[in-house]
Amino acid sequence: MDLDPPRPQPSAHAAPHAAPHTAPHPDPPRPTPSPRGATAPDPDRTDPLERAYVLLARYPVADGCSGLPRVLRELPWYDLQLGESAVATDVPRLRRGRVGALFCALQPPDGLAPDRALAATLEQLDLARAVVAAHPEGLRLARTAGEVLDARNCGRVAVVLGSATAAALDGSLAVLRVLRSLGLRVLTLAGTPWASEAGLTRFGEETVREMNRLGVLVDLSGASDATIGRALALSRTPVLATRSAARALRPHPDNLPDDLLAELGAAGGVCMVPLAAEQTGPTLSDVADHLDHVRAVAGPASVGLSGTYDTGAAHPQGLADASGYPHLVAELLDRGWPEPDVALLTWGNVQRALRTADFAARAAQDRRGP
Template sequence: MADLKDDLDSGTEVAELGDLPEPFAGKRYDGLTDLDAELLTRAHALLAAHPVADGYSGLPWALRRLPWFDLELGESAVDTDVPRMREGHVGALFWALHLPEGLAGDRAVGATLEQLDLVKTVVRAHSEGLRLADTPGPVTDVRHSGRVAVLPGPAGAASLGDSLGILRSLHGLGLRALTLSGVSWASEAGLTRFGEEVLREMNRLGVLADLSGASADTVRRACAVSKAPVLCARSAARALRPHPANLPDDLLTELGAARGLCMVPLTAEQTGPSVRDVADHLDHVREVAGPECVGLSGTYDAGAAHPQDLADASGYPRLVAELLRRGWSEPDVALLTWGNVQRVLREADFTAREAQRRRAPSTMKIAELDG
């Protein structure tokens, strides 16, 4: 176990950048000042070494309305396709399985199963650019193969139908994250006893807990109960923009203390209309929660408007260039884009393996704990 823990600690280190790799060393950017061009070139080089692990994409639901699509050739009907992800240096992407409001019970379970099936079908049909991945090792392997690693999730809590057996089944089909909100056991009042049991079973399986949009009481209790890091897949700083899904500074502090991850969304509604606004939120979250607790969430194809110059998945180099302009170190940028997500995945995997040695699958029912 000590060796495995050492691997976790050493995994947060980032490589030093050397000479700029082609094709970025000789790239020209018309209309930019020399400083802007230099920063953008550095951003491309940094992202080539440490690509973006994007915390949220609404692509599965967006693709349902298209009669035909080709993500490898390029698809103008959506914000995300393989060419734009390569241009933006996206190395891994969480494909959300969230549902329209109002779906519950068997309908929610069925719709989630359909989306999981769609994710697998889409990835199989685009095998030159995409590949399913779950644990940190395969995610890194997929990146080195020149493909984008696809991680199914987060799904909505309603997709469980209040059943831990369904949670295990969804995990077996590939689910890697679940949002703890909008159900009786994870509500404005916080986690119930059954909600805590769901979280413990998620830890045992290696399913990440997403707390975006959860109540303050749920966030605090999840941070206290979870043995694995939690994440907020779509949360920025409420001190800068009072959106209900954004986190106040006290919760950012608690999230940082719990080694969780706040993934700042690239949406005009939550972060503002410009690249600088997004960078302001990243600055604030890094200052309050720490450089190891901030990540990126494109939130593309989720029906949201995006800041100027960040309209699709190709825009990440512009954002990184702005961070470099502000004095972010290359190691801190590397943590933001890739390292922090890999650390969370590694620790969740470590927690799951240890929990499976000590704990059998839970057979508890909601009526037994919350009835």
Template structure:
């Protein structure tokens, strides 16, 4: 991580001096920050036209937690205290968002304590429902790919629940089913006794099977290579990485090496590249490099977008908030991405993954009853 610390300003440096979301440091050329090329008007116009037909399905938003700390907000009018509001979502052609139920200390949740993980996740879920219900003209809570399209046709931004952290299950398949019944669509498989450095235990494998049966997608962002490999091999539905870029270009621990990207592509999973300076670099071309690499290694059906806005991350210059997606699409057009590839990147791949999970769940429920095994019975 030392090289990352050298390349990217810390949060303190950004807050105290220069913000990559506004202006690069004056010595940026000396420190290795190439000045981004602004897209020309024609490319930007083409990007807006394409996104009007194929809008963005954003794989990760930290907005629910960010809003907890504001005394008052109006996302439909506009809210400058956060990176995301309805006007900026519309300007950026974002039609769907996965709203994270992750807890503030991140995947490890050590600061919170495992005994509070389930309750805190339910509180996050309640916060999402409250936010959506208080903005009915702009947002709609949805659960399926078809409902996303319905929300878009009604001029609403679709909100999907997840990812949540696997610790929220408290090692209980019953809690998994309750969370799914409340709308959970994505669960991150990290930091538990059954999904750790050595991979999935027998109980972990049963969790994945039950997730397949009820239509909850597995997110292996930040998981060990053994967990990623076993989850991809075992799951009957596509596996997600909601915040992973290419480790070959940026050695961040959440980024995927080429062998795992290739395995994810073969299994028709989805790698959603985060728009964060730490994982992809400080400029739009850096992000585009990762998208190029994931497409080339895993295939165009395996790449998606993850804004990671309102998560506390520093974003590349010209990608400061949810309105800036056209600038990224303009860069990809400049590089020769076809309309088909871009339509998969922004919209089609997420739709495919959700539809696949729903279809597999309906089929599995005819073959398999709800599992009632416990971690003690399987893992001792």
């Protein structure tokens, strides 16, 4: 069976003008060699978990939010290569969970003074880079979609820096450019005066345009509905909601209502459903319900996964750490998800967003400067 993710199809709610928001569809992920003795996925297999493991060998999970840098900062010593009981994310569990890419959130501690946001972001960015350098057999820093794919093909987990808080910019696009040069790929718009309940100010709009030019993805989780709507209309590259589920199923403020999910799907964005009990519910089945809903409203090309491990969030039963992803994928297969849709969910949609942002950034930088 051909498991290359298909070209994203617009949802039933997709607007006819959706195409300008995306670059030409990138090549699908190249398949990785299967473990010795493994065979191609067979939809007639009776064991969904076995099918999940085989599918994830080709299309691993791109986890949209990990709080690992913030947690490691408090530990006097750790070894992620052998395993670390003080955290929910280490190399052995990432491999058991078939995680191929990990987005490390660079969020400052709660209650931090606004004038410390940039310093805290730089400290976490520096720590994340140091952690990757100290674990070369399991982790590899990735700045581009190509580097994410290379890391996966070399048997490493690609570590992507972001999302970071927009408060770190302190009203300066020069800071954004410096953070991008250090490897930042995702910036959340929540928690700033220029991205408030009233929407984006003129500076906020210029920030989104500069993020597009630099290849920094917009993260809309936690932003107001007005900010989300304006960013979706303005951004020329796909946006992410790195930790948002369906508000129709659970009325959490970070979850998205159906109208915004439909707009996100029309714009080619990705809603990354968090494995957080507060946002999705206490069971693995609850998480699957949210994935079903987002897929139905935004389309299969606009749904992803976000572990939110090591962020302080409580997790549903069966998803206590990064090793639980195969069980979630098995649940989706058991519910009748086609394997190409699961491949988009775990890997293809996030890879498309990164590659489209890279493509658009190169084109924009050829046209104009900062």
